[in-house]
Amino acid sequence: MTDLLANRDAWLMTNCSIARTLDVVGNRSTLLLLREASLGTRRFDDFAARVGISEPVAAARLKQLVADGLLERRPYQEPGKRTRDEYVLTEKGAQLVPVLVALRQWGDTWAADPAGPSVWLAHHDCGAEVHAVLRCAAGHDVDPDGLDVRPGPGLLLADTE
Amino acid sequence: MTDLLANRDAWLMTNCSIARTLDVVGNRSTLLLLREASLGTRRFDDFAARVGISEPVAAARLKQLVADGLLERRPYQEPGKRTRDEYVLTEKGAQLVPVLVALRQWGDTWAADPAGPSVWLAHHDCGAEVHAVLRCAAGHDVDPDGLDVRPGPGLLLADTE
């Protein structure tokens, strides 16, 4: 086994967790639907209107999100109305919130309106602003360029003859 | 001004930082190219091969990433070879690393190969594993469901007549 790190050409990206995640949420409307779900939207029409997509697209994406286990469909009933279904985040879906926070944070910094961002996120318990940060298991804050890539157990190597 | 938080219907999402970020990096191949750049890939052919996209697509996306200021094109020369251009992350691009880490982390948890992930990220200084976490300005760790949404200065309201 030669120098693994220098031989990145041989690494096959067929088991990349980023790519696998993007297989599930890798398009704009899916992520925006999850944004809405995380902000508390639950009803079909609201999803379509707030994301700004047509009903056919909303129906297809929501169905896929339920199939993938990121949203759960639950019956509910407003007083004096018939029973309907609402869409709520599952644990699996809620764990994508750091992705949404990181995306929002980048947009706030690099692509915001001159007036500033439309919303910001406060810690429910203390009211302070929330950010996505990188931290190592030893408790250190980590810079984007302070990362080392290490081969993991699922690494596949190309057949280098 | 009535209850802003209850009146989310009136919020116009035309100034959403998540949507603005997705306008720049909202497709699979762009994010995978940034993954490669963050892992140290610099040459055109390597980008195309490692991301698994065709050359025309790689050329178009890389050009757009340079135009958007996430990658910088720089001349370099390997000994005994002609001068070429390489693509390296700018500060603007590097600040998307938390997004990539959060995506990777979700994939490790919810979509990994039974054998485990192909790579993991270590803190360069201490070797411990790195994660994306949510933290408030007061220093508390924040759960995905511990977030409050607050209207910001750039919030646009719909004309509710």
Place this chain on the structure above:
DNA sequence: CCCCTGACTTTGCTTTGCCTAAGTCAGCTC
């Protein structure tokens, strides 16, 4: 000065995503 190589570009085609407009359907309200 001719060839090789890395870095693209061009062409032609398929797939995916999204749109509008119109239709369906189920259960309350009246």
Place this chain on the structure above:
DNA sequence: GAGCTGACTTAGGCAAAGCAAAGTCAGGGG
């Protein structure tokens, strides 16, 4: 039991994104 409403589905079409295969181009090596 007729109509309304929310939640979709169906049909038809356009545009963006992707692929494969082949062509272009510039500069250093031989």
